[in-house]
Amino acid sequence: MHRYAVWAPHAGRVDLVTDPQTDPVTLPLVRSEGGWWRYDGPWGEHGTDYGFTVDGGPLTPDPRSAWQPDGVHGPSRVFDPEHYTWHDDAWRGTRCGKGVLGGVVYELHVGTFTYEGTLDAAVEHLDHLAGLGVDVVELLPVAAFDGQSGWGYDGVHPYAVHEAYGGPEALQRFVDACHGRGMAVGLDVVYNHLGPSGNYLARFGPYFTDDHHTPWGQGLNLDGQGNMAVRRWLIDNALRWFRDFHVDLLRLDAVHELRDDSPTHVLAQLSDETRILSHALGRPLELIAESDLNDPRTVSATTDDGLGMDAQWSDDLHHALHATLTGERQGYYGDFGSLPVLAHCLTRVFRHDGGWSSFRGQDWGHPVDPEKHDGRRFLGYLQTHDQIGNRAVGERIGALLTPGQQAIGAAVVMTSAFTPMLFMGEEWAASTPWLYFTEFPDVELAGAVRDGRRREFAEHGWSAEQVPDPQDRATRDRSVLRWDEMRHGDHARMLDWYHDLISLRRKEPALRDGRLTGVQVEYDEDAWWLCVRRGDLRVVCNLAEHGQHVPVDAEPLDAVAVWDPATTTLHESTVELGPHAVAVVRVAQPSAPTP
Template sequence: MHRFAVWAPHAGRVDLVTDPKGTRDSQPLVRSEGGWWRHDGPWAEHGTDYGFEVDGGPLTPDPRSAWQPDGVHGPSRVFDPEQHTWHDQAWRGTRCGKGLLGGVIYELHVGTFTYEGTLDAAIEHLDHLAGLGADVVELMPVAAFDGQWGWGYDGVHPYAVHDAYGGPEALQRFVDACHTRGLAVGLDVVYNHLGPSGNYLARFGPYFTDDHQTPWGQGLNLDGEGNMAVRRWLVDNALRWFRDFHLDVLRLDAVHELRDDSPTHVLAQLADETRILSHALERPLELVAESDLNDPRTVEPSAKDGLGMDAQWSDDLHHALHAALTGERQGYYADFGPLPVVAQCLTRVFRHDGGWSSFRGADWGNPVDPAAHDGRRFLGYLQTHDQIGNRALGERIGALLTPGQQAIGAALVMTSAFTPMIFMGEEWAASTPWQYFTDFPDPALGAAVRDGRRLEFAEHGWTAEQVPDPQDRSTHDRSVLRWDEMRHGDHARMLDWYHALISLRRKASVLTDGHLADVSVDLDEDAGWLCVRRGDLRVVANFAEHAQQVPMDAEPMDAVAVWDPATTTLHESTVELGPHAVAVVRVAAA
């Protein structure tokens, strides 16, 4: 059941219109406190179509619409979250019952995870994820956006689930199915902007403000006139995913663009309210931030002037591994590449921790104290949707490296003190690219997106013909995973390697303790080898194209995971590795 209400502080009249495509019943709402307008009639039932007319204007969807079955421009539909019968009453978090920290996260995009591109179709592959050893399935944004397919970051209805994915009922079924398999579920949510088509919030009130600017235009109004209602719109959205959809984790997109000069930052407010709800629901509820600030304050407690996030993405480790393995140095990779930078990121998280960032042209970041910060509060990864899809051709790391090089990167991520994350298909070195695709029905908007993409890469030497057209259906179709390939050749070999690494991580407690201060790295930059020490384990990686022997600090040794057994030999005080090879060995206790 649903009670209609909408915030429109400057309106002189607001009308509720139900069944707008049928009998069309229009009723005036009653002005209430705080700029709210409310309906004092009977409660609405699940499935009722409705919209609002502000001061006699056009029918407009609800800013808190949970269901947009006719697209982002059509009427809203009442969704009753209680209509679903849940089967996860015993669910108390991930398999270990301790939340996401130290577990394995699997990022996936619903629209390209399967050929059907729906949440129900994705359920058919959950046994694969559980068997792989994933702990958290992180969905890229599912908020309703204009068109059938897209990345999801152009969403305009943050409360609604994209209808092409199956709508809100399908998300409940998906979460329920994950929990029955021991998988927690995370959701990528975007609060820093709305997309360019279907954003009607300005018809209701000052949701955005000129006082703060972002790469997408006006910033969210978190500290100006009317900010309390806007903050509640954001915080209520987050809490609703936890409460009504049983989600476990929210990944907050680009939080550095949530500009807030209030005494209490909206993220700290969200963190505090999330902890209260977590206590009430008796299960872990966690927040993961994407932040470009390289500031450990993001994951420090709100009670100590932090933002209270449970974890944050760490692009610096990705950049360090990518640059070292591929040799790329353009753009933001300019300050990465040497093996000492890889070592720095593995032990101190950030490459830019207060020093000069050539890409930004400024000093950047703040240091992480390895003795005071839990490494598990930082996500480590070899690739993400951003790092693949924002390339001109959307090449995955497997298209840029030898299998051995990818194996090195995977081993360093999976044995790190970080919380590791995999992008869908990475575990079998999927052959499919993951490209930038959109489906805007407005031809002018589609052309603008296409031209903007081509102009961006023209500055890096790409011709228009080389850059895939985001609006072309084939760009989307090329990005859909091919599930049958993982059973063959190098794909099967890579899948076995990820299985071995995740299994080792699960068995070896030293790999999940998050103690950054206990991680040390030996390396020879000229020779091209690196050895990470974690307790009694050594991760020995040969980045070079020739075989070599890596000196060890202890013996005897026992191999526990080897990428290329045919070229790997344990000697008395060295490990012999073939080209682009990696091994995890256990040394005798001192």
Template sequence: MLPRVWAPTAARVDLVLGDEHVPLTADGEWWVGDADLPHGTDYAFAVDGGPPRPDPRSAWQPQDVHGPSRVYDPGTFAWSDDGWSGVDVRGHVTYELHVGTFSDEGTLTSAIEHLDELVSLGIDLVELMPVAPFSGVHGWGYDGVGTFAVHEPYGGPAALQAFVDAAHARGLGVCLDVVHNHMGPSGNYLGEFGPYFTDAHQTPWGSAINLDGPGSEEVRRWVCDSALRWFRDFHVDALRLDAVHALIDFSEGHLLSQLSDEVAALSAELGRPLSLVAESDLNDVVSVTPTAEGGWGMTAQWDDDVHHAVHALVTGERHGYYVDFGSPQVLRKALTGAFVHDGEHSTFRGKDWGRPVPPGTDGHRFVAAGSTHDQVGNRALGDRPSARLDAGGLAATAALVLLSPFSPMLFMGEEWGTRTPWMYFTDHPDPDLAAAVRDGRRREFGGHAWDVLYGGHVEVPDPQDPETFRRSVLTRHEMDDPAHARLRDWYRSLIAVRRSVPDLAAGDLAATDVVWGGASEDDAPWDGWLVLHRGSARVVVNLSGEQASVPVRTDGPVDVVAAWDPATIEPTADGAVVVTPPRSVVVLA
């Protein structure tokens, strides 16, 4: 590797090799050297006589986020996936996992040992939460600082290549969660090299990434090169882009449009689909509108409104951002229109929010989930729905998400109803930063609403306590319990039905509807019955504690293709009456 670094205002830049400082030569705004550094060489850069700093494009940080970079040649890995043709995220089932808590060992290598479990479940893609280097050993990964590297405690870059290769060998695609909207608070030295940030825009994390100010052309190149590298050198199939609404860009062409066009070109070159999935809080299809039509060209986007509509209906929770959700009418709007807030008032935000989804939009462009790392980990206690719902409620949630017109996603352990919490945990060595994170977390959840929800005073777990991390590691022996095994079999059945019944696999929002009855529409939690129409298929959900006789209108005969409990069908002139046990689900096709 020939050393080069962008430092547009520097008067001098040295390449640091151990105790040796080698001056680099200015080439415009870049500084370059003529010494070819072989794979495994440790190096750093010093700007204007300052301390050695990691390369802003470091591919390997074997010591920590403050230590020297190490040259990594991606060509040293022997790939075996030549026959892999790729997978598009649209319409496929994704499984989100956090490397550090997915297995007892918490590494990419140990995660490989559980891939066959995901294959047997019917998963199509594995989504890894961020693997960029961050401060300490344990963390969520959203405070990373090296967008080109892989966290060393997870195994480093070679381990990620091995994981992707192993996934492809099993027919699984890999989606990588990446963060470009901010850098973590420890180990971020980008500002010493150039104008990577701008005070012209602010984000929840401070100054925004500089995408439209002086020097932004190289910053945009830094973002795009990082993304393209994961596709090209690590063979990943998709990237999930964190909080794209915080990528503030008022230039003529938005960064995401540029990235979409470049990824499309690379996809054509590689001959396999490459997907970009946006996490966006905007409720605006500009994310998935093609760049040729003025949009950002994302393949798909996360849809939190679907999660909120399902979760609030089944659990009865109405606090915080769930305040406008929970009724069957709202569920219908979410399942038929993707966005609940589509230009109408959002009580939580205190303003009108979103835009309607245009007719004909493919539902597969929206990723829907019953649980995600956000919706679990950002609760005061990191408690999952399984801590509060009975088995029937979990079965209903699974059916409404997996048989929706969207692209479904599961969060690790959800499929067997794990009781393992997934809490917010950090491992910052800096005591001041650790104290700030701890105090901030306590302030965030000090409100009365959480005490009411949990039925008493909430003692928020200390993010810095190692036990908070350890308690979040999946408890896999739960799968041996019959109740947990039954729920996992249910998930497997629903995924299989989704694949085998065309109407359930379709993303046709116009062929989707919801009807309901048996309870007041304002009950919380709602305890009536509902029928999800998906073309000619029907998903009958009884959330009451009593047996229900549910009228189902159909265009012809239907059969039970999946049932949480045995049910009976009594034919009628215009369909059937489905007699369902309490807290149960029946799928007809």
């Protein structure tokens, strides 16, 4: 059942229209406190279509619509979350312990995970993820957006589940299926902007403001007149994913663009309310932030004037690994690529921690205190949807590296003090690109997106013919995973490697330890090797194109994970590795952590 209500503080009249496409009935709403309008009659039943009109204007979907079966421009439909019968009563969180920290996160885009591009089709592959050792399946945004296909970051109905993915009950089924296999579910949510087509919030009230600006236009009204209702729109949205869909964590997109000058930042408020709900539900609920600020305050407690996020992404580790392994130095990779920088990111998280950023042209970031901050509060990764899809032709890391180089990158991430994350298909070095694609029906908007993409890459030397058309359905189809390839050749070998690394991480206490003070890194830039100490384990990496002996600080006793056994030999004080090879070895007497 659903109570019809909408916030429209400046309206003189608001009407409810039920069954607008079949048997429309117009019913007046009553003004109530705080700019809200409510219907005093019977509540709506599951499956009832409806919309609102403001001051006699056009029929408009509900800003809190949970179901948009006819697309973002059509009427809303009542969704009763109690309509679904759950099977996860015993679910109390992931097998990696309390919450996600230290577990393995798997980033998944519903629309290209399978050719069908639905949540129900994705369920068919959950056994693969559980067998791999995934702890958290993190879905890219599922909020309803215009068109059938897209990344999901152009959503305009944050409360609704995209109909092409199966709609809201399909998400409930998906979460239930993950919990049944011991995996938590994360959901990527976008609160910093809405997409360019289907955003009708301005018809109701001041959801956005000119006081703050973002790369997408006006900022969300979090601190101006009417901000309390807007803050509740955002926070209530987050809490309902936890409550009504049994989601375990939210990944908050680009939180640095949530501009809020009020005494309590909206993220801190969300953190406090999430903690209260977690206690009430009896299971961990967590928030992971994407932030460009390189500020540990993001993951500091609200009682310490922090924002209270449980974890945040760390692009700096990605950039350090990517630049080191590929040799690329363009754009934001310019300050990365050396082994000292990689070592710094593994032990201090941020490359830019208060010093000069050449890409930004200013000092940037804040230092992470290794004595104070748990490394598991930072996500580490070799690739993400952003870092692949924002390349002109969407190359995955496997298209840029030898298999051995990718194996090195995976080993560094999976044995780090961070919470590791991988992007779908990475585990078998999927050959398919992951391209930028949209499917806007509006011809002018489609042309603007197409031209903008081509202009962006023309500045980097790509011709229009080389940049795939994001509006071409074939661009999406090229991005769909090919599940059959993981059983063959180098793909099968890479899948075995990821499985071994994840199993090792789960088995070895030293690899689950988030203390940054327990990580030491040795390297030789001339010889091009790297050795990372984790307790009595050593992650020994030969980055060079020729075989060599890599020194270790103690006698290697056993190779517990080896990428290339045929070229790997343990000696008294070295590990002999072939070109682009890596081994995790156990040593006799681990050195004490550096004070």
